[in-house]
Amino acid sequence: MQNRHVKELELDAIRLKHDKTGAEHLHIARDDSNNVFGVGFATPPDNSAGVPHILEHTTLCGSRSYPVRDPFFKMLNRSMATFMNAYTASDYTLYPFSTTNPVDYNNLRSVYMDAAFFPHLRELDFKQEGWRLEHENPSDKNSPIVFKGIVYNEMKGQMADAGYLFWSKMQQYMFPGTTYAFNSGGDPANITDLSHEELVHFHKTHYHPSNAKFYTYGNFPLEDSLASINAKLQEFSPIKPPLAEKVVKPFDSPRRVNLTCPVDPMSSSEKQVKMSVSFLTNKATDTFEGFGLRILSDLLTDGHASPMYQALIESSLGSEYSANTGYDGSTMVSSLSFGVQGTKQEDVAKVEATILKVLEQVRDEGVDPKRIEAIVHQMELGQKHKTSFFGMSLMQGLSSGWFNGCNPVDLLELNKNIDRLKAEVASGPFFQNLISKYLLNNPHKLVFTMTPSPDYGAEVTANETTRLMGKTSVLTKADREAIYEQGQALLKNQEQVEDVSCLPTLKVSDISKKVKTFSLEHSAVGSVPVQWRPTSTNGITYFRGISVIPGLTPELKQYLPLFSDSLTSLGTRERAMSEIDDDIRLHTGGIRIAPFLSTNHSSIDSTEEGVSFSSYCLDRNQDHMYDLLGSLIRETNFDNVSKLRTLIQGNASGLSNSVADSGHVFARTNAGSRLTPAGQASELYGGMSQVQFMNALSQKEDLSEVSQRLKEIAELAIKRSSLRLALTCGDDQMSRNENALGHFVGRLDGRPMESASQPEFAPTYENSFFELPYGINFTAKCLRGVAYTHEDGAKLQILASLMSNLFLHREIREKNGAYGGGAGYSATGGLFSFYSYRDPSPQKTLKTYQDSVQWVLDRKDFSEQELAEAKLSIFQRMDAPVSAAEEGMVVFSEGITDEMRQVRREQLLRVTSADVKEVAGRYLLDQKYSHCVLGDKE
Numbered sequence: 001m002q003n004r005h006v007k008e009l010e011l012d013a014i015r016l017k018h019d020k021t022g023a024e025h026l027h028i029a030r031d032d033s034n035n036v037f038g039v040g041f042a043t044p045p046d047n048s049a050g051v052p053h054i055l056e057h058t059t060l061c062g063s064r065s066y067p068v069r070d071p072f073f074k075m076l077n078r079s080m081a082t083f084m085n086a087y088t089a090s091d092y093t094l095y096p097f098s099t100t101n102p103v104d105y106n107n108l109r110s111v112y113m114d115a116a117f118f119p120h121l122r123e124l125d126f127k128q129e130g131w132r133l134e135h136e137n138p139s140d141k142n143s144p145i146v147f148k149g150i151v152y153n154e155m156k157g158q159m160a161d162a163g164y165l166f167w168s169k170m171q172q173y174m175f176p177g178t179t180y181a182f183n184s185g186g187d188p189a190n191i192t193d194l195s196h197e198e199l200v201h202f203h204k205t206h207y208h209p210s211n212a213k214f215y216t217y218g219n220f221p222l223e224d225s226l227a228s229i230n231a232k233l234q235e236f237s238p239i240k241p242p243l244a245e246k247v248v249k250p251f252d253s254p255r256r257v258n259l260t261c262p263v264d265p266m267s268s269s270e271k272q273v274k275m276s277v278s279f280l281t282n283k284a285t286d287t288f289e290g291f292g293l294r295i296l297s298d299l300l301t302d303g304h305a306s307p308m309y310q311a312l313i314e315s316s317l318g319s320e321y322s323a324n325t326g327y328d329g330s331t332m333v334s335s336l337s338f339g340v341q342g343t344k345q346e347d348v349a350k351v352e353a354t355i356l357k358v359l360e361q362v363r364d365e366g367v368d369p370k371r372i373e374a375i376v377h378q379m380e381l382g383q384k385h386k387t388s389f390f391g392m393s394l395m396q397g398l399s400s401g402w403f404n405g406c407n408p409v410d411l412l413e414l415n416k417n418i419d420r421l422k423a424e425v426a427s428g429p430f431f432q433n434l435i436s437k438y439l440l441n442n443p444h445k446l447v448f449t450m451t452p453s454p455d456y457g458a459e460v461t462a463n464e465t466t467r468l469m470g471k472t473s474v475l476t477k478a479d480r481e482a483i484y485e486q487g488q489a490l491l492k493n494q495e496q497v498e499d500v501s502c503l504p505t506l507k508v509s510d511i512s513k514k515v516k517t518f519s520l521e522h523s524a525v526g527s528v529p530v531q532w533r534p535t536s537t538n539g540i541t542y543f544r545g546i547s548v549i550p551g552l553t554p555e556l557k558q559y560l561p562l563f564s565d566s567l568t569s570l571g572t573r574e575r576a577m578s579e580i581d582d583d584i585r586l587h588t589g590g591i592r593i594a595p596f597l598s599t600n601h602s603s604i605d606s607t608e609e610g611v612s613f614s615s616y617c618l619d620r621n622q623d624h625m626y627d628l629l630g631s632l633i634r635e636t637n638f639d640n641v642s643k644l645r646t647l648i649q650g651n652a653s654g655l656s657n658s659v660a661d662s663g664h665v666f667a668r669t670n671a672g673s674r675l676t677p678a679g680q681a682s683e684l685y686g687g688m689s690q691v692q693f694m695n696a697l698s699q700k701e702d703l704s705e706v707s708q709r710l711k712e713i714a715e716l717a718i719k720r721s722s723l724r725l726a727l728t729c730g731d732d733q734m735s736r737n738e739n740a741l742g743h744f745v746g747r748l749d750g751r752p753m754e755s756a757s758q759p760e761f762a763p764t765y766e767n768s769f770f771e772l773p774y775g776i777n778f779t780a781k782c783l784r785g786v787a788y789t790h791e792d793g794a795k796l797q798i799l800a801s802l803m804s805n806l807f808l809h810r811e812i813r814e815k816n817g818a819y820g821g822g823a824g825y826s827a828t829g830g831l832f833s834f835y836s837y838r839d840p841s842p843q844k845t846l847k848t849y850q851d852s853v854q855w856v857l858d859r860k861d862f863s864e865q866e867l868a869e870a871k872l873s874i875f876q877r878m879d880a881p882v883s884a885a886e887e888g889m890v891v892f893s894e895g896i897t898d899e900m901r902q903v904r905r906e907q908l909l910r911v912t913s914a915d916v917k918e919v920a921g922r923y924l925l926d927q928k929y930s931h932c933v934l935g936d937k938e
Contacts, residue, residue, distance in 0.1 A: 001014070001015065001016055001017075002014070002015040002407075002409060003015075004409050004413075006409075006412045006413055007415070008383050008413075008414055008415045009030075009383060009394075009412060009414075010030060010031070011028050011029060011030040011412075012028075012029040012030075013026065013027070013028055013029075013408075013409045013412055014026070014027040014028075014029065014222065015027075015407070015408070015409055016226075018209060018229070018230070018233060020233065020234070020236070020237075020238065021208075021209035021210050021212075021233050021236050021237070021238050022209070022210045022238050023209040023210065023212045023213070023214060023229075023233060024212070024213045024214065024402075025213070025214040025215075025216070025226075025229070026213070026214070026215050026216075026398070026402070026408050026409075027215075027216045027217070027222050027225070028215075028216070028217040028218075028391065028394065029218075029219075029222065030217065030218065030219065030390075030391070031219055032217070032218050032219060032390060032391060033100045033218065033219060033881065034082055034098050034099075034100050034218065034388060034389065034390075034391060034392075034881045035098060035099060035100065035105055035216070035217060035218030035219065035220045035391070036083075036096060036097070036098040036215065036216065036217040036218060036391040036392050036395060037096065037097055037098075037105065037108065037109050037112065037214075037215070037216055037225070038094055038095060038096035038097075038214070038215040038216075038395055039094075039095050039112060039113060039116050039212060039213070039214050039215075040092050040093060040094035040095065040212065040213050040215070040399065040403070041092060041093050041116075041206050041207050041208075041211050041212055041213075042091060042092050042206065042211050042241060042244075042403055043055070043088070043091065043092055043093045043184070043202075043206050044090075044091040044092075044179035044184075044244035044246065045179060045182045045183075045184045046179065046182065046244065047182055047190060047193075048182045048183040048186060048187040048189075048190040049186060049190045049191055049193050049194035049198075050130070050151060050155065050183065050184070050185055050186015050187070050190070050191045050194065051186075051194055051198060051199055051202045052088045052093050052184045052185075052202070052206075053088040053151055053155075053184060053185045053186050054126065054129060054130035054131075054151050054186065054191070054194065054199060055093070055121075055199055055202055055203055055207075056086050056087070056088050056093050056095075057129035057130070057150065057151055058119065058121055058125050058126050058129045058130065058199065059086075059095075059115050059116060059119045059121070059203070059207070060072035060073075060086065060115050060119075061119070061120065061121075061122070061125035061128075061129065062119065062120040062122070062125070063111075063114040063115045063118045063119045063120060064114060064118035064120075065110070065114045065118070065502070066111055066114055066115070066502055066503055067120065067502065068498050068499075068500050068502065068503060069125075069493065069494075069496070069498060071111055071115060071503055072084070072086070072111075072115065073805075073809060074500055074503055075107075075108060075111055075503060076805075076873060077801070077805050077869035077870065077872055077873040078107075078503060078504070078505035078506060078869055078872060079099065079104050079107065079108060079505075079506060079872065079876065080099060080100070080101050080104050080506055080510070080511075080872060080875065080876050080879065081097050081098065081099045081104065081108060081876060082098045082099055082100065082388075082389070082876070082880045082881060083096065083097055083098040083389065083392055084097045084108070085097075088184050088185060089184065089330065089399070089400065089403075090171075090179075090180055090184050090330055090331060091179055091180070091184070091244070091246065091331070091332075091403060091404070092399065092400075092403040094395075094399060095112050095115070095116055096215070096392065096395060097112065098389070098391065098392055100881060101506065101510065102220055103506065103510070104506055104510075105220060106224070106228070106504075107504035107505070107506075109225065109228055110228070110504065111503070111504070113228070113229070113232045114232070116207055116212075117207065117209075117232060117233075117236075119203065119207075121196075121199065121200050121203060123196045124486075124489060124490055124493055126196045126199055127149070127196075127486065127490060128149070128150065128490060128494075128814055129149065129150050129151055130149050130150075130151050130152065130191065130194060130199070131147060131148070131149035131151070131152040131191050131192050131194070132147075132148050132149055132486070132490075133145050133146075133147065133148075133471060133472070133483050134146065134148045134483060134486070134487045134490075135483070135484060135487055138484075138487035138488065138490070138491055139487075139488075139491070141480075141484050145468075145472050145475075145480075145483060146468065147192060147464065147467075147468060148817045148840070149191070149817055150813060150814075150817055150818075150819060151185075151186060151191065152186075152188055152191050152192070152817070153776060153817050153818060153819055153838050153839070153840050154819040154838050155185055155186045155187065155188050155191065156188050156774075156775050156776045156838070156840075157660070157663075157774060157775075157776040157819065157837075157838035158185060158838075159187065159188060160262065160660050160773070160774035160775055160776060161657070161660040161661050162261060162262065162264065162274070162323075162341075162657055162660065163323035163341075163657050163661075164323070164661075165261055165450075166261070166274050166276075166322060166323050166324065166341075166448075166450055167323045167324045168183055168185075169259055169448075169450070170276060170278060170324050170337070170446070170448045171324075171331075173255070173257045173446055173448060174248075174278050174280070174335060174446050174448075175248045175331065175333075176248065177245060177248060177249060178244075178245045178246055178247065178248050178332075179244040179245060179246055180246070180248075180331050188464070189463055189464075189467070192467055192471070205241075205242050206241070206242065208236065208239055208241065209233045209236045209238075210236075210238050210239045210240070210241055211239075211241035211242075213402060213403065214229055215395050215398075217391035217392075217394065217395065218391055246331070246332035246333075246404070247283075247332055247333055248280065248333060248444075250280060250443065250444045251280075251443050251444040251445070251446075252443055253443050254443060254444075254445035254446070254447065255445070255446050255447070256446075256447045256448075256449075257446065257447075257448050257449070258449045258450075258451065259448075259449070259450050259451075260450065260451055260452070260453035260455075260456050261274070261450040261451070261452055261453070261456060262452060262453075262456045262457055262773050263452040263453070263454055263456070263773065264452070264656055265771070265772065265773065266656045266659075266691060266692065266695045267342070267652065267653065267656055267695055267698070268695075268698065268699050269452075270344055271319065271342045271343060271344050272341075272342065272451075272452040273341075273342075273343050273344065273345050273347075273348060273449065273450070273451050273452070274322050274323075274339070274340070274341040274342075274343075274449070274450045275322065275339050275340065275343065275348050275351055275352070275447070275448065275449040275450070276322040276324055276325065276337045276338060276339025276340075276447075276448050277337065277338055277339060277352055277355050277356075277445065277446070277447050277448075278324065278335050278336070278337040278339075278445065278446045278448065279335060279336050279337070279438055279439050279442050279444065279445050280333060280334075280335055280438075280442065280444035280445075281293050281327070281333070281334045281335055281336050281438045282333070282334055282438070283332065283333055283334075284329065284331075284332055284333070284334065284400070284401050284404035284405060284406055285404070285405045285406055287401070287406055287410050287411060287417070288417055288420060290327075290329050290334060290401075291417040291421070292421065292424070292430065292431070292434055293327050293334070293336060293434060293438065294327045294329070295372075295375055295421070295431075296327075296336075296431050296434050296435070297326045297327035297336055298375055299362075299367050299371055299372070299375065299431065300338070300358070300359075300362065301321065301325060301326060301338065303578075303581045303582070303585065304569070304571075304576075304577045304578040304580075304581040305368075305371065305578035305579070305581050305582050306371075307358045307361065307362060308321075308325075308338055308355070308358055310578070311354050311355075311357070311358050312338075312340050312351065312354060312355070313340070313646055313650065314642070314643070314646050315354075316645065316646065316649065317340060317343055317347055317350065317351050317354060318339075318340020318341055318342050318343040318351065319340070319341060319342025319343075319649040319650055319652065319653035319698070320340070320341060320342060320649075320650040320653045320654060321338075321339065321340060321341070322337070322339030322340055322341050323341070324337045324339065325337055325338055325339055329400060329401065330400045331400075331404070332404045332405075336438065336439065338355045339351070339355075339448075341653060341657075342649060342653045345451060348449055352447055356440075359435055359439050359440055360440065362431070362432070362435060363432045363435040363436055363440060364432075366429065366431070366432060367431050367432075368582075369425075370582055370586065371582060371585075372425060373586060374582055374585035374586040375585070376418060376421075376422075377585065377586055377587075378585060378589070379414060379418060380618075381540070381589050381616075381617075381618060382589075383414065384538045384539055384540055384618070385538075385540055385589060385616065385885075386538065386883065386884075387883045388880070388881040388882050388883045388886075394412075397411070398411050398412070456773075457773045457775065457936075460775060461775065491815070494810055494814045494815055495810075505865075505868075505869070505872075506872055507868060508868045508871055508872070508909065511871065511872070511875045511879075511909070512879070513905070513906075513909070514902065514905075515898060515901045515902050515905050516879070517898045518533060518535075518887040518888045519533075519534070519535075520532065520533055520888050520891070521533075521534065523738075525725070525738060525741045525742055525745050526720065526742065526745045526746070527720055527721070528720055528723050528724065528725055528745050529724045529725070530724075530725045530726070530727060530738075530741065531724070531725070531726040531727070531888060531891075531892050532726075532727050532728075532729075532734060533726070533727070533728040533729075533884075533887050533888045534729065534730065534731045534734060535728065535729075535730070535884055535887065536730065536884070537728060537729055537730055537884050539618055539619050539730070540589075540616055540617065540618060540619065540729075540884075541616060541617055541618075541619055541622050541625070541727065541728070541729040541733060541737060542614075542616045542727070542728040542729065542884065542885040543614060543615050543616065543625065543626075543629075543725070543726075543727055544612065544613070544614040544725070544726045544727075544889070544892070545612065545613050545614070545718075545723060545724070545725045545726070546596050546610060546611075546612050546723070546724050546725075546892075546893065547596075547610045547611045547612075547613075547717055547718040547719065547722050547723050548596075548608050548609070548610040548722045548753075549609060549610040549611065549713070549716050549717050549722065550609075550722075550753065550754075551716075551754070552609060552713075552716070554680075554684060555709075556709060556712060556713055557609070557681060557684045557685065558684050558689070558690065558693045559706075559709045559710060559713060560595045560611070560684075560685060560713065561594070561595055561651070561685055561686065561690060562647070562648065562651065562694070562697075562706075562710065563611075563710050563713045563714070563717070564593045564594050564595055564611055565593070565647055565651060566636060566638060566644065566647065566710055567593045567613075567632045567633065567636050568584075568591055568592075568593055568632060569643060569646075569647045570636050570637055570638065570640045570643045570644060570647070571636070571637055571640060571643065572631060572632075572635035572636060572637050573635065573637045574635065575631075577643060580628065580631070580632070583624070583628060584628055586624075587617060587621040587624035587625060587628065588615050588616065588617045588621065588624070588625045588628065589615065589616045589617065590615065591613070591614075591615045591628065591629060591632065592613065592614050592615070593611060593612070593613040593632075594611070594612055594613075595609070595610075595611060595612075595681075595685045595686075596608070596609065596610045596611055596612040596893075597609050597678055597681050597682065597685065598678075598828070598893060598894050598895070599676070599677075599678040599787075599788075599828055599829050599830060600787065600895075601787060601788040601789050601828070601894065601895055601896050601900060602787050602788070602789050603787050604676050604678070604784070604785070604786065604787050604829070604830030604831075605676065605677060605761050606677070607677045607678045607681065609681055610717065610722070611717050611718060612893075613629065613633070613718075615628075615629060616885065619729070619730070619733050619736075622733075622736060622737060622740045623740055626740045626741065626743065626744040627743075627744075629744065630743075630744050630747040630748070633718050633747075633748065634747055634748065634749075636714070638707045638710040638711050638714065639707055641703050641704075641707065644703055644706065644707065645703060648694065648697045648698050648703075648706070649698045651694050652691075652694040652695045652697065652698035653698075655690065655691045655694055655695075656691060656695065659688075659691060659772065659934070660772075660774055663772075663774070663777075663778030663837070663838075663934045663935070664778045664779075664780065664820070664835045664836065664837040666687055666688050666691070666778070666934060667778045667779055667780035667835065667932040667933065667934050668780035668782065668833050668835050668932075669682050669683050669686065669687035669688075670683055670687050670688050670689075670768055670770075670780070670932040671768070671780040671781060671782040671833065671929075671930045671931050671932040672780075672782040672829075672831045672833065672930070673687060673689070673930075674763060674764045674765065674766055674930045675763045675765075675782055675783070675784050675831060675930060676761070676763070676784065676829065676830060676831060677761045678829055679782070679829070679831060680761070688770055688934075716753075718748060718749070719748060719749045719750070719751060719752075719753050720745060720748050720749065720750050721750075721751070721752045721753040722753045723745075723748070724892070725741065726888065726889070726892045727741070728884055728885055728887065728888070763784060763928075764930075765928040765929060765930050766930055767930060767931045767932065768930075768931075768932045768933075769932070769933045769934075770932075770933070770934045770935075771935075771936060772934055772935055772936065773936060774934075774935055774936060775936060776838045776839065776840060776935060776936075777836075777838075777839045777840070777841075777842040777933060777934065777935030777936065778835075778836065778837060778838070778839060778933070778934040778935060779834075779835065779836045779839055779842045779845050779846060779931065779932070779933050779934075780833055780834060780835045780836075780931060780932050781833065781834040781835075781846065781849045781929055781930070781931040781932075782831050782832065782833045782834075782929060782930050782931070783831070783832045783833075783923060783924060783927050783928070783929045784830065784831065784832075784923075784927075785825060785826075785830045785831055785832045785923060786830055786923075787830055788827055788828050788830070788894075788896060788900065788904070789900060789903075791907055792919050792922075792923070793825075793827055793830070793904070793907075794904060794907035794908045794910075794911055795907075795911050795915045795916060795918070795919040796825045796832055796919050796923060797825045797827060797874055797908065798867070798870045798871065798874065798908065798911045798915075798916055799823075799825070799856070799916045799919055799920055799924075800822075800823040800824050800825040800832065801823075801869075801870035801871075801873050801874055802856070802862060802866060802867075802870045802916060803822070803823045803852050803855075803856065804822030804823050804824075805869065805870065805873070806866065807852050807855050807856075808821055808822045808823055808834070808848065808849075808852055809821070809822060811848045811851075811852075812836050812839070812845055812848060816836075816839065816840065816841050816844055816845060816848070817840055817841075818836045818837060818838055818839035818840065818841075818845065819837050819838035819839075820835075820836070820837035820838070821834075821835060821836035821837060821839065821845065822834070822835065823835075823852070827904070828894055828896070832923060832924065834849040834852075839935075842933050842935060846931060846933075849931075853920055853924045853925050854925075856916065856917060856920040856924075857917060857920060857921060857925065861913035861914070861917075862913040862916060863913075867911065867912070867913060867916075871908060871909065871911070874908060875908070878905075
């Protein structure tokens with residue numbers, strides 16, 4: 001047993017070992033109501049068939065004490081959990097949840113442990129979650145036999161994500177002969193080799209207490225968890241967990257690998273090559289060496305002043321860093337990579353030479369002490385800045401090291417490493433020595449390049465066709481009959497109405513009847529209204545501002561995201577952005593500026609639009625924070641064309657890369673863009689329109705017109721007359737902040753804002769399709785609803801939850817094999833939406849959306865339990881804990897008062913089955929809509 005107080009994080013870390021089985025347990029005792037539980041297993045794969053990932057899914061499909069089809073998804077709606085999930089890393093699998101409710105905690109802990117240690121692992125569940133051969137139409141023997149499966153389709157989508165593809169393939173060649181050379185998530189080309197028997201065997205050998213680690217966090221009694229865990233583990237005897245090769249044999253000399261990847265249809269065809277240079281570094285157990293290398297990585301790559309950024313990105317050698325750039329401590333032996341994406345084929349050698357030149361230069365000249373000081377400041381600030389999900393983020397930060405032999409308690413003690421770092425830097429060339437040892441004199445170096453090929457997608461499709469033919473060509477008549485019968489059995493299993501009474505649940509009576517409110521004060525600094533939230537902030541001041549810009553034309557709206565980013569990217573006429581960026585890191589937790597958009601609480605056809613800006617700092621740095629904000633707002637140099645070009649190229653590349661991972665969000669944004677003013681603005685600010693717009697700008701030679709548009713917005717933005725501010729700080733800091741705010745406000749444009757009426761908005765109902773080479777699809781359908789204060793809004797929220805949980809999940813995910821799908825209702829935006837994620841059959845899904853409405857109208861009344869679960873799922877999100885920085889922000893940003901929130905709460909609690917059916921008929925049946933599909937099947 002080990003018990004250590006970690007002063008800097010205000011916690012006690014207790015490390016335990018289970019006497020009988022050897023299971024490890026880390027408990028973090030801290031005064032935090034958002035308690036966390038997690039159980040994880042070392043699951044290093046020995047092939048790329050995805051057994052750890054498919055097992056993660058199948059484990060959650062019913063267990064000994066909870067013999068229902070999907071207890072995990074059922075519990076999502078029987079709980080007030082603030083987080084519930086499971087995920088597969090390179091060499092371990094973790095099942096975590098968090099909640100503030102003690103009864104809920106006990107319920108979920110019981111379900112999670114039973115699922116992990118005693119799952120059914122039925123063959124039908126393996127076929128549904130992993131992969132199977134099945135008729136395209138399971139009820140039609142004459143329809144073609146195809147590959148299906150949730151993980152299979154998920155990983156088809158994942159491998160279409162250019163960043164993930166690059167990282168996963170680089171890993172394979174960086175760690176040959178080890179478990180990291182395999183894809184733990186599963187490569188679709190290999191997933192279809194996995195058998196059910198192999199899955200069951202993997203569970204038996206890996207999901208055992210002797211191979212388990214438990215994590216608990218928060219203020220619930222440790223004794224309760226220990227008793228519950230011990231009861232679950234009593235029937236196990238210790239085993240020797242299987243060993244995996246995790247330490248790569250070091251290269252004798254550097255290696256080069258060149259592969260192909262898909263073409264990005266949205267970007268310039270000339271600049272789509274990705275490349276990186278990677279170095280093998282320290283063992284995970286050398287925690288201080290890892291700490292030093294992580295900081296070295298930040299010094300070399302992070303921010304406008306970093307040498308790699310200036311040499312690779314500002315020089316336009318690449319549009320942004322490669323996905324693997326930075327220190328990666330997720331493996332037994334870590335690695336450090338530098339690279340770019342969006343470069344030309346002829347520049348690949350130059351990129352490599354530039355990386356080595358930067359390393360040599362930093363080794364010879366050293367590191368600016370101010371930059372080291374800035375990183376240490378960020379760590380100090382990070383210790384004080386506590387988010388509402390601190391316990392979960394702590395677990396995620398510890399897990400890789402813990403599963404690779406580190407003492408997790410050592411990983412918590414940041415101050416020890418900081419103190420040692422300061423001593424090492426003071427006594428010698430610490431970072432220069434790391435560069436020499438690990439980067440310049442290291443033969444284990446991989447130069448990895450991916451070049452886009454127009455044939456890539458066709459080759460992937462041909463590979464799938466060949467694999468399919470290889471399996472179907474040898475099928476006998478009896479085999480084909482068995483496939484048909486299996487399809488029917490799976491359909492019957494999916495349609496089965498289950499008795500889920502064995503699952504524990506909270507009740508509607510467990511939901512608080514009153515909204516949580518925060519004490520707010522209001523004043524004015526000059527003519528600018530200020531909202532104050534005096535509270536304990538651990539010595540931090542949180543600042544937020546909103547500047548409304550009425551009358552922006554659609555053209556200028558498309559420039560607003562670029563304008564927002566320009567303020568923290570271009571620098572001023574007096575100071576370079578690299579110099580300002582160092583000051584931001586030295587004195588604040590960062591400055592964030594973004595487009596602001598809010599729908600009026602009483603009309604979905606009325607919006608507020610403009611710019612929001614925020615920052616936070618240690619109380620001692622308030623003057624610095626306001627001074628930096630004022631300089632960026634008033635003095636940004638929009639004529640700095642070279643920095644502007646770098647920014648545009650990086651934004652265009654980042655947006656394009658995000659579509660493959662978040663296609664359902666882009667589809668939903670586009671589908672809603674024709675229905676409300678806020679939907680239209682959302683599309684212009686961050687939808688497919690913005691993706692296309694930024695990619696078009698990235699190919700412009702002359703940026704003078706772009707500079708002019710940004711100046712036009714600057715003339716309209718952030719005036720005193722259109723501004724409102726919010727401060728969260730300690731009582732003792734209010735007057736000091738007020739004085740500093742006076743100086744900040746005094747620097748802003750005092751001219752009155754010209755009034756501009758919003759143009760009349762008329763919804764249009766059109767469908768759209770974006771052809772993208774993903775081999776998988778994303779869909780969405782949107783309909784107009786009502787404003788926040790309308791009583792039907794609560795009914796539509798409950799309706800969306802019922803449709804998702806009782807119909808759409810089954811039809812879209814279980815039957816159709818999409819990774820995800822459902823319905824949602826935006827309480828503030830007033831749009832009812834359907835969506836699917838990584839979907840093999842978009843046309844079938846679009847019909848499912850239509851069928852779901854009739855399903856609601858045709859069925860008998862929803863039961864009280866079904867309504868209760870729908871309400872729990874909504875209050876789960878509404879009542880999730882918020883950090884001090886977020887307290888009072890709903891009224892500040894949205895204008896939604898505590899009284900409005902209380903009315904909404906009471907409306908939700910009152911919703912009946914008749915209410916749900918009535919709004920389904922009124923708002924969804926035979927109503928006009930818009931839909932959008934992203935993918936390769938129109």
